[in-house]
Amino acid sequence: MADPRALWAIVLAGGEGVRLRPLVRWMLGEERPKQFVKLLGPRSLLRQTLDRVALGISPDRTVVVTVRQHIGYVAEEFTGDPRPPYVLAQPEDRGTAAAILYAAQRIAWRDPTAAIAVFPSDHFILGEATFMARVQELAAAGDRLPDRVVLVGGQPTSPESEYGWIEPGSPLDDHNGVVSAVRRFWEKPSEAEAQACLTGGCLWNTAIAVAPARALLELGARALPDMSGRLAGLERFLDTDREVTAVQDAYASMSRASFSRAILEPHPEYLGVSSLARVTWCDLGSPRRVLHVLARMRVRPAWADLVDAPVPPARVAVASR
Secondary structure, eight states, rough: OGGGEEEEEEEEEEOOOOHHHHHHHHHHSSOOOOGGOOOSSSSSSSHHHHHEEETTSOOOEEEEEEEEEGGGHHHHHHHTTOOEEEEESSSSSHHHHHHHHHHHHHHHHTTTTOOOOESSSSSSEEEEHHHHHHHHHHHHHTTTTTTOOEEEEOOOOSTTTTSSEEEEEEOTTTTOOOOOEEEEESSSSHHHHHHHHHHHOOOEEEEEEEHHHHHHHHHHHOOOOEEEEHHHHHHTTTTTTHHHHHHHHHHHHOOOOOOIIIITTTOOGGGGEOOOOSSSEOOOSSSSHHHHHHHTTOOOOOGGGGGOOOOOOOOOOOOOO
16 A cells, blocks of 8 residues: 555645636625635635645645745735645646646655645535545555546536536456546536436546656646646756746746646546545535535525525535445
């Protein structure tokens, strides 16, 4: 079994949260990105994510990836924190592909045998200890599936076209059948395709992934060779007076790319999928989803009365027990 001390976390915190901007504007009167907002209680979504991740991965092995324009929010978040995570500030936003691959490169340069778990910072999860135990189990499966990037799949309850969808194949892992092959990956399909996915037993893509660092980087190199090559080439500038400029130049020459669309969707043969069990999961990508989660928690903050949006019938993945 993989040494749990070798498991690292990448927490994505560089997005703008465009769809939640109207809600945040009502709440705060400013254009703060959603991951730095206290939407569900006294902690920001980023802090909730980091507290959840810390149940299984030390802050010393947690990398928060953001962009330079958000560094003020990050500094505010970690003021007074005795054990803050490592913050990797990209010079500009080049999409989730660059954020994940750059962080994975930095981790691999320091720890070549590392396993990596990737977490967005805008999720609601009930059953956090169970969830992190599954993440650690999938990291251990990397010993038996060293060439696969394993995605965490949520059990769908509606034909959601704003999520990615995963069609599971045959079991890959003889160890309790935790991981299955991926026949196909759809990133935000049409409504008709989403309905077909729901009927066909597909899973929602939670955007949480677990893999050996080598497998993650090799898949990135197959799908995006130019971006991967530019990021890999930064190693020679580490800890030199040219590092900042080299990173800026690399990002300036890269095109924006989505990790799901550019890397996962074209290469299902290098993926695995594992369904969440005994865990409730929801992506907080829109005001309606936020209100749905608050209703589920039986909490209604004062700002909720300012949002004229119906609660969706079912946008939460609830795993069977």
